[in-house]
Amino acid sequence: MPSDFTFSFEGKPVSAREGQSVAAALIAAGERCLRIDEAGSPKGAVCGIGACWECRCSIDGVPDTRACMTPARAGMIVRRQRGLDPCIDQ
């Protein structure tokens, strides 16, 4: 896949093209599980339009950011949230 830059997801580099959302780039990289909810269940993108809030991640230290609505940027630090832990300690 053509790539313009990389960002980090759980410490690993992920390729993205300019204009792609964090969710799309992660799906393209084979990362479907975007968070673990309070019940311990893995969750990923569902609605693609920002309505369901299932794809929320910690993005550059800001918790609960919808990955499908956030354009990926070079050097972004994206982390999976586990339960209520918002991963603000990058």
Add this chain to the structure above:
Amino acid sequence: MHRSIAIVGAGPAGMAAAIEAVRRRCRVTLIDEAERPGGQIYRQAHPALAGEEHAERAELARKHALIERFERVAGQLDYRAGATAYAAFGNGELHISERGRTEVLRPDATILATGVRELAVPFPGWTLPGVMFAGGAQAILKSQKVLPGARAVVAGCGPLPLVVAAQLLRAGGEVAALALLRPLTGMLAHPMSLWHGREIVRDGFRYAATVRRAGVPRLTGYVAVRAIGTECLEAAVLARVDGAGRVVPGSEREIPCDLLAVNYGFVANSELAAMAGARMRRDPVIGGWIPEVDAWGRTSIPGLFTAGDGAELRGALVAEADGTVVGAAAASPDGAAEASPGSELASAIAQRARHLEFQQVVRSTLRLPMELWRLVTDDTIVCRCESVRFGEIKDALANGHRSLNAVKRNVRSGMGWCGGRTCLHAIASLVELSTGSAPTEMMTPRPMARPVSFAALARRSPT
């Protein structure tokens, strides 16, 4: 005196309404969450992601024509891309947030052109990563240029699953099966109505041809009953249903896949209208709880209009025509415009009626039999945000808590991040299935339509 109009949503209805209101010399503020106009159906990819859209030429032509018409007048209106309308009140106020600040708009009229989201029918395993709404998978494909799955099973009812299956194939993906509750050929029984949507019908045949040429197994009368996997989706189980929507025992088929794209219809994004106090009615086929409106898009709140799918599921062509009509109405002090014969407005009204005739046929494919909701088992998560299982909801019903508010108070469904957007329609249908009657009232609509920080709420722009 130029009327001020606030429009929420820059999809086909919002764009058409904005164009019309500008044409009638109104001061228009258009609020939309995306960075580029188009809404969902005409979603535009970032310019850096140019390339194939895998959609039919006629649809693309309609999309580009409307967007071009909009871009020509965009400079004449206050276009707030990336802004969110988080509350609407009966006194005519519309509260918006934009880049860390909030603002209170007090327009002469507000048009809510907020469109629809997809209707969720829960089933065991549906919360696994890899199970997506078909429209969501399509959004990733169309505007992100990413294949949402290498090997997909597409399921549901209505036209969208066929379209998504074809687009996935055109993008180089594999579609292991296409399961439809009902054959789309049922639509052919209404040739006159189909004629009004002949372009769309022709597109439909082309999508069907793509699917046929690829040799995708088509399972008609089948639905997805289970998603299997541990960390993510690994396989989808499809089963046949009878005429009443009940699963036929022994008909299950397990199909390995990494994407299960499902669509069972749509729900109107009517939260702002309900929040402002508009009278609502419920129709599960055309959007769930929708505001009561007249032909001019007027809700029961003076000065509050709704247009497009947000008022009633009618498709993009109706939405565009409706936007023009409602834009004209909102531009008039008494909420109804003059439509003299031969005028553009009269033409939009006629177009709207023609396209609506076609939509009636489409609607017949979106009716969900009540028995289908038996896909939801006691252990199936219904409210995803709060992890509420159907069993808990049944207990609340058994204890006499029948309204959506009462169920919410008891099990917390609808109290999470999505504000009930994903689960409310399902819960209403499950209440009807379990008790014999559907709840008449929505869950009480309240701010916020979107979460907004205290800091943004305190940073209020002066009006």
Add this chain to the structure above:
Amino acid sequence: MSSAKFDVLIIGAGAYGLSCAWWMAKRRTGARILVVDEGEFASGASGRNGAGFRMQWGLDLNIRLCQESIRFFETAAEQLDYPRGIELKQDGYLVLAHSPKALATLRSSLEIQHRYGVPSELLDADDCVKMVPALGRNRLAGGTFCGKDGTISPFLLLDSLLKACRREKVDVRYGTRVEKLARANGSFCATVKDGTIEADKVLLCTDWAVPELLASLGFTLPVKSLPKEAIVTVPCAPKVRPILISLEHHISVNQVARGSIIFVVSRAREGTEIVSTPDFLGFAAPKIIDLLPGVADVQVLRTWGGVSSLTPDMQPILGASEVEGLYVAVSSFRGLMTSPAVGRIMSALILENDTNDPVLTQLTPRRFQTGDLIVEPLLNQE
């Protein structure tokens, strides 16, 4: 609905109504008790409040009502045979003063609290910020803290009471509005949509709406409605462990187990509608940030409204009315946290004519005639 006769008709199935019903049923087995409510389960103020309880009051009667009630909450799961429990959390209340005057009020209230054995302590501004780092120092003068104060789940309390009532054969009917009350042959007749209800005695637990039904008997009480609004945020990292009350900001803060923070913000308003008003968030957000700068970036998820009751001295009204057999229990915005004690006291009064509890003298409806009113000083609202 037939005109079956009840020993006691309780109007209002909130915390007061259900608590009184349960206590009455326990006191006299076989008593025919009916509770009616025009709304749904937990649809009134009992389901809309900040869910807290505190012993930190400035008047002995409030201290005692809450002390007794807190002891009940601590054993509610057992007493109501509700294994799930009512989510009792005792991480304390921190009552904050933002002026020397408010601090003086806290100090004098502390003395009274200590007389009744409330384990509360005075903190200076530094101590307060150490306890809750998200607090703002602007004007903060100090506070008092009592580690036994805390929260419960109002829904679980109501659910446990409802189930316990039904086990004791108390009839509880929702969606039943009493249009008017009348006396007839030494008992009462309540008119509802599809008939009438007859009862020897009536207890009004409709809080701010008590005057409506009293009016149909030709009487009144100085109870007003006080609409309030609340905010719940998205779940966030732990920031506020004790419940916070700011006397000056008129705000209470409760971060629940799942991480969401509930703010109840009071301001002088009229009306009885449960609505979220257009100017509420613009009003509340700057105050919340001033009180708790650490939450500035936390997002508001939802707002809601509720209606409390207001009395001239900000105290509950408990006791017999001027009409024989008719009783009232008005909470004056602290219904949840006094409901166990009130249930006990009212059940003794109504079933056994027991007027011994001093609280009944202090909170009698008749006190408004003598005009000798003492206002509770530790209020976090106007």
